[in-house]
Amino acid sequence: MFLGKARAYTNIALIKYWGKKDETCILPMNSSLSLTLDAFYTETSVCFDKNLTRDYFSLNGEEQSVQQTAKIAAFLTMIRQQYQLDLFAKVESTNFVPTAAGLASSASGFAALAGACNQALQLGLADADLSRLARRGSGSACRSIFGGFAEWEKGADDASSFAKKIPSDDWENELAMLFVLVDDRIKDVSSRDGMKRTVQTSSFYQGWLETAPADLQTAKAAIAAKDFKALGEVTEANGLRMHGTTLGAVPPFSYWSPESLKVMTCVRQIRAQGLPCYFTMDAGPNVKILVEKKNISQLKALLLNDFSENQLITANAGPGLSTLPV
């Protein structure tokens, strides 16, 4: 038996990954940039065992169905092919998220799984190759190998598409993110399905591709200059442009719920009153607000006028992947 265990934290994209050039290899159409957070993480253990006759996956102590295990099994099959292995594995993941409000991201899960496999099989992968491995599980997972700010260079092929840490002089430690949980019954389109439909059918997708590279450069310059206003503005604009592409898809769709829009309006009003804060959203109705750590208490107090305490979760910058004792 070969055992491995790792912990990885979720990351939130400030410049979004939205659209694949290659579905099998998970190569993106554009480069992206994220902030790894400390509030949500996944611990994953893997056991490659010759006595197993198929892959098993349990999440938060519950055995998952074959269908739910499909993404994990596909990742393990890629590992078996890449490393000429004929062993099945048992994967056990625990998501440490303050609430079950669907915040657990595939990013922390697959980054942790990549780290656990690296340890179990003693692959000795350096960060760039670990990032590539995680990317094969879920694109955004490649950024969770690193703490703080990470840039996922889209690259041209499997070998050149991976993330790296952005030098920031630890500026991320002066920032925070406030999650506003929007309780929404509508079943979202998954990020994987959403970006596929958008790439294939959206009349606005070309506009996204034409603007994302400049947004990335603006965000990197803002980080280098520790310019919060510049980083916030490009984060909010880029997120809105990403979501704009879904409205042009066939059939059109949107991740925004009425309460999402209410949060966005609140953020704009609070910003207009002089507290710098900027929102971003991913493949769901929850809203993430980027704010300087010194202002998080005031922001939270203002939001409590419109939202309940248990809808608000604060997060600071988080660390990169760590392997754990097995």
Ligand SMILES: O=C(O)C[C@@](O)(CF)CCOP(=O)(O)OP(=O)(O)O
């Ligand atoms: O995180 C971002 O850059 C933006 C998004 O979160 C916006 F929704 C997409 C993340 O997509 P992911 O779940 O990584 O897709 P996969 O590669 O199909 O598994």
